[in-house]
Amino acid sequence: MTPRETNAGSDASQVRSTITVPPDLVVGLLGRSDENLRALETLLSADIHARGNAVTLSGEPADVALAERAISELIEIAGSGQRLTPDAVRHSVAMLTGMQDGTVDESPAEVLTLDILNRRGKTIRPKTLNQKRYVDAIDNHTIVFGIGPAGTGKTYLAMAKAVSALQTKQVSRIILTRPAVEAGERLGFLPGTLSEKIDPYLRPLYDALHDMMDPELIPKLMSAGVIEVAPLAYMRGRTISDAFIILDEAQNTTAEQMKMFLTRLGFNSKIVVTGDITQVDLPGGAPSGLNAATRILAGIDDIHFAELTSADVVRHRLVSEIVDAYARAEEPSLMNRAQRRASGNGNRPRR
Numbered sequence: 217m218t219p220r221e222t223n224a225g226s227d228a229s230q231v232r233s234t235i236t237v238p239p240d241l242v243v244g245l246l247g248r249s250d251e252n253l254r255a256l257e258t259l260l261s262a263d264i265h266a267r268g269n270a271v272t273l274s275g276e277p278a279d280v281a282l283a284e285r286a287i288s289e290l291i292e293i294a295g296s297g298q299r300l301t302p303d304a305v306r307h308s309v310a311m312l313t314g315m316q317d318g319t320v321d322e323s324p325a326e327v328l329t330l331d332i333l334n335r336r337g338k339t340i341r342p343k344t345l346n347q348k349r350y351v352d353a354i355d356n357h358t359i360v361f362g363i364g365p366a367g368t369g370k371t372y373l374a375m376a377k378a379v380s381a382l383q384t385k386q387v388s389r390i391i392l393t394r395p396a397v398e399a400g401e402r403l404g405f406l407p408g409t410l411s412e413k414i415d416p417y418l419r420p421l422y423d424a425l426h427d428m429m430d431p432e433l434i435p436k437l438m439s440a441g442v443i444e445v446a447p448l449a450y451m452r453g454r455t456i457s458d459a460f461i462i463l464d465e466a467q468n469t470t471a472e473q474m475k476m477f478l479t480r481l482g483f484n485s486k487i488v489v490t491g492d493i494t495q496v497d498l499p500g501g502a503p504s505g506l507n508a509a510t511r512i513l514a515g516i517d518d519i520h521f522a523e524l525t526s527a528d529v530v531r532h533r534l535v536s537e538i539v540d541a542y543a544r545a546e547e548p549s550l551m552n553r554a555q556r557r558a559s560g561n562g563n564r565p566r567r
Contacts, residue, residue: 232274235287242269244294245287247302252290255302259309260286285312292325298341303530304328307344310527320345333376335428340376343530347373350522354488357520359478361466361509362490364524365539370490371464375424377488378460382442387484389442391461392421393477395468396447418445421464448473457482466491466506468498474505494543 237245246253246266257264262275262283273283286309293308294300311327314320327348333340342348347369353360354377362370378390396418422445425434437443448469463469463477466489474489481487491506498504513519526539 229276230274231277231280232272233280233284235271235273235284235291237269237271237287237291238295239269241291241294244300245271245290247300247305251302252300252305255305256283256286256309259306282309282312282316286324289324293328296325296329298329298339304343311345314345322348332373333380333428340373340428342373343369344524344528346522346524346528347530350524351377353520353522354486357518358485359481359487359519360489361506361519361521362488362524363493363506363510363521364528365492365494365526367529367535367539368524369528369530370524371420371462372424372427374462374488374490375421376428378462379425379428381460381486387460387486388458389444389460391456391459392418392425392443392445392464393448393451393462394418394421394464395466395473396449418447421445421462448477451477451480454480455482456480456485458484459486461485461487463487463489464491466509467493467496467504469505470498470502471505471508474509478509494546 247255250266253264253266260283261279262273264283265272265274271287273280273287275283286305289308289312290300290305293304298304308324308328311320311322311324315323322345327342327345330341330348330351331339332342332351342351346364350360350362350370351373354374360374362374364370375392378387378392381387382390422434425443425445429437434443438445448463459482461480466474468491469477477489478487489506489509491504493504493507493510496504496507510521514521526537526543529535529539
């Protein structure tokens with residue numbers, strides 16, 4: 217336990233607490249140029265002062281208690297060897313606030329120190345509570361849908377779980393697939409061989425693979441059929457057993473394609489479906505198979521829907537704000553569209 221000294225302040229309603237930080241963790245806790253300390257000062261109501269390896273907190277009892285818990289959690293995370301960033305500080309404080317109002321039941325240290333995959337000294341971990349719940353769902357369910365905006369780690373975390381499952385021999389192969397035609401484009405009109413035509417659509421999956429495996433090993437595994445990266449159309453007519461299967465960009469599937477894909481499931485296989493229902497590129501306003509699946513499959517045992525939000529975006533801070541801004545802008549148009557559909561249905565002549 218980190219040593220503390222707590223005293224009443226000059227104001228009867230104020231308290232003061234001092235936390236002694238292990239000397240080897242001070243720099244990691246405060247961050248580069250004290251960036252983590254500044255983030256804490258912005259997020260917490262308690263006054264925070266750091267001198268040497270002592271952090272002094274003062275303010276209202278509840279504010280000081282929250283600050284104590286936040287710093288204790290951050291010390292534990294830093295002690296695990298993970299580099300703390302202002303984003304990690306923000307996510308930790310958000311989780312602690314959720315614990316106070318009863319919406320969160322896991323501590324920041326439990327979430328941020330969970331190792332998914334280690335490679336060459338780099339460790340892939342969830343960075344938010346919803347990401348951890350998503351990863352836990354992949355462990356505990358046969359089919360998991362990861363639904364959320366860009367930058368929330370849907371595909372990256374699923375890929376890390378797939379590589380981990382392959383390395384630990386839980387499965388014998390990984391299959392990665394995406395709808396190959398987006399925004400109305402047709403492969404036949406693109407130049408090059410079939411492989412050259414589909415490669416741009418599958419490139420993000422290759423990029424994630426290269427981030428998690430030795431690049432020289434990937435071609436060998438692909439040649440041996442241990443890793444397969446293919447457009448969704450290649451899944452038709454197959455039953456896939458003993459595999460970890462990821463369908464990315466699933467919002468661009470039709471309902472028929474989604475049904476076809478999900479029914480490829482064989483014994484000892486796991487499916488993760490990822491997508492962003494706000495970015496459907498199907499031509500002609502065709503309904504998304506991902507949207508349909510959330511409605512049709514709700515309540516089926518061993519199928520889990522993991523929701524990620526702008527709060528789970530782990531890219532630049534502006535990405536989260538951009539996602540929220542577009543969501544606000546699109547709300548009126550979505551409502552108008554629904555009203556027009558309702559009006560059109562109401563005026564449709566009866567037969």
